[in-house]
Amino acid sequence: MRGSARILAGVPVADAVLREAAVRASRLPAPPHLVMVRLGEDPASVSYVRGKDRKAREVGLTSTVYALPEETSQAELLDLIARLNADEGVNGILVQLPLPPHVSEQAVLHAVDPHKDVDGFHPLNVGELWAGRPSLRPCTPAGILALLAHYGLPVAGQRAVIVGRSHIVGRPLAALLLNADATVTLAHSRTPNLTAVTREADLLCVAVGRPHLVTPEMVRSGATVIDVGINRVKPELSGKAYLTGDVHPDVQDVAGAMTPVPGGVGPLTIAQLLVNTVHAAEMQAAGTVRR
Ligand code: NAD
Numbered sequence: 548m549r550g551s552a553r554i555l556a557g558v559p560v561a562d563a564v565l566r567e568a569a570v571r572a573s574r575l576p577a578p579p580h581l582v583m584v585r586l587g588e589d590p591a592s593v594s595y596v597r598g599k600d601r602k603a604r605e606v607g608l609t610s611t612v613y614a615l616p617e618e619t620s621q622a623e624l625l626d627l628i629a630r631l632n633a634d635e636g637v638n639g640i641l642v643q644l645p646l647p648p649h650v651s652e653q654a655v656l657h658a659v660d661p662h663k664d665v666d667g668f669h670p671l672n673v674g675e676l677w678a679g680r681p682s683l684r685p686c687t688p689a690g691i692l693a694l695l696a697h698y699g700l701p702v703a704g705q706r707a708v709i710v711g712r713s714h715i716v717g718r719p720l721a722a723l724l725l726n727a728d729a730t731v732t733l734a735h736s737r738t739p740n741l742t743a744v745t746r747e748a749d750l751l752c753v754a755v756g757r758p759h760l761v762t763p764e765m766v767r768s769g770a771t772v773i774d775v776g777i778n779r780v781k782p783e784l785s786g787k788a789y790l791t792g793d794v795h796p797d798v799q800d801v802a803g804a805m806t807p808v809p810g811g812v813g814p815l816t817i818a819q820l821l822v823n824t825v826h827a828a829e830m831q832a833a834g835t836v837r838r
Contacts, residue, residue, distance in 0.1 A: 550802075568822045592643045596614075709734065771805070
């Protein structure tokens with residue numbers, strides 16, 4: 548990478564976060580148990596679940612993966628979730644999205660016990676988050692907060708602009724930054740004059756899924772830029788696919804600090820999932836969850 552921006556590498560942060568999670572896990576009566584469920588063989592889902600499973604074991608958690616056939620019915624999936632909810636030996640449940648079209652994502656997210664909802668997508672956890680109360684927090688946004696804290700970058704009092712309003716990144720990130728006393732603007736595909744909005748940001752977070760959407764003229768000098776985008780591009784000439792973010796690499800010439808892609812936010816998403824699993828296990832061991 549070039550330019551003058553400080554590069555905010557995610558791996559050292561993820562390592563620090565995971566070391567702390569491992570210590571907390573070792574204090575529990577049994578290793579926290581994460582169960583992941585996926586339907587079908589979507590290559591991205593297979594690879595994400597494999598990565599999470601490997602990391603969980605590395606940190607000393609117990610991890611079980613249910614790789615179910617694509618044609619599994621919604622009723623069968625809900626039945627499995629009900630059994631996992633009732634199983635005291637299971638601390639965290641993650642159903643890998645996206646699901647096949649015949650299964651309602653909403654029905655599945657509602658079915659997971661909110662106290663085992665390590666993705667933080669259950670409406671109860673979403674509500675607690677927006678109410679500013681403790682909850683299991685969505686992994687990518689929580690990972691971003693951990694990254695900012697690790698590098699000593701301020702959030703309170705900052706003018707934060709988020710581009711992208713998805714339920715997994717943009718919206719929960721807005722809530723977390725708001726809870727941390729930033730002044731938050733949530734921009735999206737229907738925001739007019741995006742450049743005027745993004746140029747206001749001290750902290751600019753981009754989660755859109757469009758390679759190099761954010762260019763240098765859209766960034767205020769010295770701003771902190773968090774690039775959540777993961778885009779696989781394949782140039783016609785070389786034919787060699789590679790990963791790139793939503794932020795153009797030239798933004799490094801204007802930004803004060805910036806996350807790389809890959810190796811920025813990505814590693815923190817998995818780390819936060821494992822932190823959530825440890826946290827869920829701690830709450831369950833302490834008997835602080837309502838049953
Ligand atoms: P999404 O498709 O659900 O949402 C995209 C958002 O971008 C929408 O809210 C839309 O309004 C907005 N948008 C689309 N075009 C726009 C434009 N031209 N200008 C402004 N806003 C626009 O996406 P998502 O699930 O939030 O993922 C976004 C990106 O982040 C993807 O590249 C995804 O792969 C990546 N991602 C990375 C991680 C990670 O761990 N690093 C985790 C989740 C998602």
